[in-house]
Amino acid sequence: MRAISSHLMAERFVSIVGPGGIGKTTLAISVGHQLTTELADQVHFIDLGSLSDPHLVAGTIGSALGFVVDDRDPIPGLLAALRDIRVLLVLDSCERVIEAASALAETIFEEAPQVCILATSRETLRVRGEHIHWIAPLEFPPEGVHMSAREALAYTAVQLFAERVAASQLRFMLNDVDAPVAAEICRRLDGIPLAIELAAGRVDAYGIHDVARLLDHKFELWRGRRTALPRHQTLTATLDWSYDLLSELEQTILRRLSVFVGPFTIEAAFAIAAGDDLDDSQVVESIASLVAKSLLTGNTRLAIPLYRLLDTTRGYVQAKLAKSGDASLVARRHAVYHLALFERIGAKLPGSRKSDNASDSNLIRSMTGAEATI
Structure with a gap:
């Protein structure tokens, strides 16, 4: 400020x-x-x-x-x-x-x-x-690190979560048992303050552990202040606001990119989003626009730039993908792309020749476990 x-x-x-x-x-x-x-x-x-x-x-x-x-x-x-x-x-x-x-x-x-x-x-x-x-998201704990309540509260996202829970439960204090769950909630909500506030507002009804279990696609369960603007009263309304402002082309490409659990390269985006109906230039232009509109994040400082959807955005857009009729086609393209990628890298591993392809190696290192099992 x-x-x-x-x-x-x-x-x-x-x-x-x-x-x-x-x-x-x-x-x-x-x-x-x-x-x-x-x-x-x-x-x-x-x-x-x-x-x-x-x-x-x-x-x-x-x-x-x-x-x-x-x-x-x-x-x-x-x-x-x-x-x-x-x-x-x-x-x-x-x-x-x-x-x-x-x-x-x-x-x-x-x-x-x-x-x-x-x-x-x-x-x-x-x-x-x-x-x-x-404006950057609030800082949240890294994945795979078990921490105490004191350690978790060093992160601003967890501070906000605990503060909002305490506003509805006067005797609430984050303890060491619940701290890893609170950290997971903040991490899965990408440190977005509105999403954290909405989730915290449901702890009095469901408890911290059930709120964590309800994170997937249960956006309408989280309602905010009655006096908030309509677009801020639910996470769905906030995401609707952004999605509805996109062109039809941008909506189509965003839906298709929601198949990626973690980071992806522009090469991967071409393989999944382009095809008979869209060409590579349309994908490039749309990705740049989606980054500018805060619906994709891009790390362009790497030798091979990586992009990803925030988890909240991804969950919302995946529901759109399921209704679009493209879901099976996109899932198949995703599987075929990664199969070809792994075969390409596998051919260069010990027993053949070590991979010298920076793009392939960087992508594999950046993948989440969910993508690496495809």
């Missing part, structure tokens, strides 16, 4: 970007509160997530500031009103109307020199003046 506030005052235009449920809105509101004194209470929160018509963006901002603008062409009047005032505009959930919000934010930044803009979005606005602050 301090870093974003400082950056915003220096650069005037900051976008908070990250996947659904990561805490972008909460963080933006906190930054706005912190800057109210410095900006003489001229901080305005505008929820663009409720809009479906991009033509309403400028009028919505004008109404939030109390300006009278021409409904037929509100932008000139909005710019005229903003040109000589110092104000912070918090534009929340820009992804819903990304093209209109991006264009208007750039215009305001360039033509109203005293206006600061703090945007939240699941993808970057990609306009002049924008400085991006990516």
Whole structure:
């Protein structure tokens, strides 16, 4: 919050970007509160997530500031009103109307020199003046490490989980028996704050061990605060929000990529997602877009870049895949690809010749146990 506030005052235009449920809105509101004194209470929160018509963006901002603008062409009047005032505009959930919000934010930044803009979005606005602050998930314990409650609580994801459970169970304290289960829950929820809060809210009904067992595809069982925005009341609603904003091509490729339990290379993505109906260039373009929209994570610092779906996203999209009619085809492609990969590497192991293929070796090392048994 301090870093974003400082950056915003220096650069005037900051976008908070990250996947659904990561805490972008909460963080933006906190930054706005912190800057109210410095900006003489001229901080305005505008929820663009409720809009479906991009033509309403400028009028919505004008109404939030109390300006009278021409409904037929509100932008000139909005710019005229903003040109000589110092104000912070918090534009929340820009992804819903990304093209209109991006264009208007750039215009305001360039033509109203005293206006600061703090945007939240699941993808970057990609306009002049924008400085991006990516929100990372909370830290969670590594897999395969048995730890005490004290050790688990050193991780921020477990801290949040324990805090939220204690809010509904006043006498709750994380103990050494439950600590590994709490760590597993936080790990399987990828450190996403909203998902952790929703799961913690069900511990009073099911207990920690049953909550862990209910993680697979039981998203509708977890309901959040009644006062939360509809898209934040269940994990399904949050994922619906992101999925529905994708193009049909992006939805198809995301569904097909959900067959990967762990990391995968672009080569693997071609083998599973491309085919008679899609070519490699469409897969490349869609993967880049899905990374930008926070639905895939990519580690491009490796010699062979690896991509993966967050486990929560993967569980949700796999249900979509099952209903699409593609499930059998995708499962077969997945099995054929890995069979060919293992045969290729096996031919180069002792008794033949050691593998010198960096792509093959890196992929094998990165695989989860579930994929390696295919």
